[in-house]
Amino acid sequence: xxxxxxxxxxxxxxxxxxxxxxxxxxxxxxxxxxxxxxxxxxxxxxxxxxxxxxxxxxxxxxxxxxxxxxxxxxxxxxxxxxxxxxxxxxxxxxxxx
Amino acid sequence: xxxxxxxxxxxxxxxxxxxxxxxxxxxxxxxxxxxxxxxxxxxxxxxxxxxxxxxxxxxxxxxxxxxxxxxxxxxxxxxxxxxxxxxxxxxxxxxxxxxxxxxxxxxxxxxxxxxxxxxxxxxxxxxxxxxxxxx
Numbered sequence: 001x002x003x004x005x006x007x008x009x010x011x012x013x014x015x016x017x018x019x020x021x022x023x024x025x026x027x028x029x030x031x032x033x034x035x036x037x038x039x040x041x042x043x044x045x046x047x048x049x050x051x052x053x054x055x056x057x058x059x060x061x062x063x064x065x066x067x068x069x070x071x072x073x074x075x076x077x078x079x080x081x082x083x084x085x086x087x088x089x090x091x092x093x094x095x096x097x
Numbered sequence: 098x099x100x101x102x103x104x105x106x107x108x109x110x111x112x113x114x115x116x117x118x119x120x121x122x123x124x125x126x127x128x129x130x131x132x133x134x135x136x137x138x139x140x141x142x143x144x145x146x147x148x149x150x151x152x153x154x155x156x157x158x159x160x161x162x163x164x165x166x167x168x169x170x171x172x173x174x175x176x177x178x179x180x181x182x183x184x185x186x187x188x189x190x191x192x193x194x195x196x197x198x199x200x201x202x203x204x205x206x207x208x209x210x211x212x213x214x215x216x217x218x219x220x221x222x223x224x225x226x227x228x229x230x231x232x
Contacts, residue, residue, distance in 0.1 A: 004162055009105040016112035023116045023139055027123035032131055039135050046142050049109075053149045054165045054186040058194055062142075065202050070138055077131055077209050081216040085129045 012052050019045035030085045032078045040071045106156070113150070116143045130212045130222040134205065141201045145194045152187035166191070 002010075019042045026038035043066035050059040120143060123136025154163045166188035170177055216222050219230060 006102055006105075008162075009102045009109075013105040013108040013112075016109040020112045020115055020119075023119050026139065027119050027127065027132070027136055032129070032135075035132065035135055039139060042139060043142065046146055049146055050149060053146075053153050054163050055149050055191045055194075056165055058145075058149065058191055058198070061195055061198055065198055066138070066142060069202065070205065073206060073209050074131065074135060077134075077212060080213055081131065081222050082129075085127065085132055 008052055012049065015045045015048045015052070019049070032083055032085060033075070035085075036071050036074050036078070039074075040067055043067045043070070110150070113143055113147050117147075128223050128225050130215065130224065134208050134212065137208070138201070138205055141197070145197055148190045148194050148197075152190035154184070154186045 022038045022042035022045065026035045026042060029035040029038060043062070047059050047063055047067065050056075050062055117140065120136045120140040124133050124140060127133060127136065161184055163186050164181075164184050166185040168177075168181055173181070212222060215227070219227055221227060
């Protein structure tokens with residue numbers, strides 16, 4: 001029979017792998033809006049990790065900051081500036097100026 | 098079941114180390130300042146999770162399941178305190194991480210408005226284009 005500790009470690013491994021995939025996608029994504037969404041997914045996985053590591057007060061602080069406020073501020077920044085992560089070709093095209 | 102527990106805890110620790118590596122790559126190698134800010138938030142959050150994991154008591158060799166560091170009785174007896182000290186996780190990293198999250202929020206807001214000013218002055222957030230500007 002699966003004990004409570006084993007179940008805790010199973011969820012811990014699952015959420016950490018989800019956060020690893022979300023981090024990889026967020027760093028390599030060209031579209032910044034989608035990168036912010038992947039970053040929010042990673043923050044959700046970290047919230048479950050904080051709860052499983054017996055820190056529910058950290059989870060309560062972390063949810064509005066990292067899932068709510070960080071994506072809102074970065075979406076505001078993306079809306080004010082540019083959306084696509086830069087490619088080297090456009091830099092080479094501007095080289096003569 | 099102890100080997101399975103150890104394996105899954107190692108998966109967790111190695112995922113956090115790989116997250117640190119990927120976010121450091123994002124900070125140093127991605128050209129856009131906004132992507133650097135996203136990678137910086139991921140990096141600081143990973144450092145916070147590792148700090149909490151240092152204070153976690155039930156590393157896979159311990160049989161007793163841990164509890165949050167909250168004493169629920171108002172007038173604790175000696176046996177209450179003994180069982181609390183044997184099962185509660187360490188509260189010191191949690192206090193430090195609580196401070197670090199709030200400071201990280203302030204730093205991120207500062208970096209966001211610096212990036213906004215850079216875009217208003219230079220019309221780009223690409224560090225390769227900014228490094229080519231003159232005057």
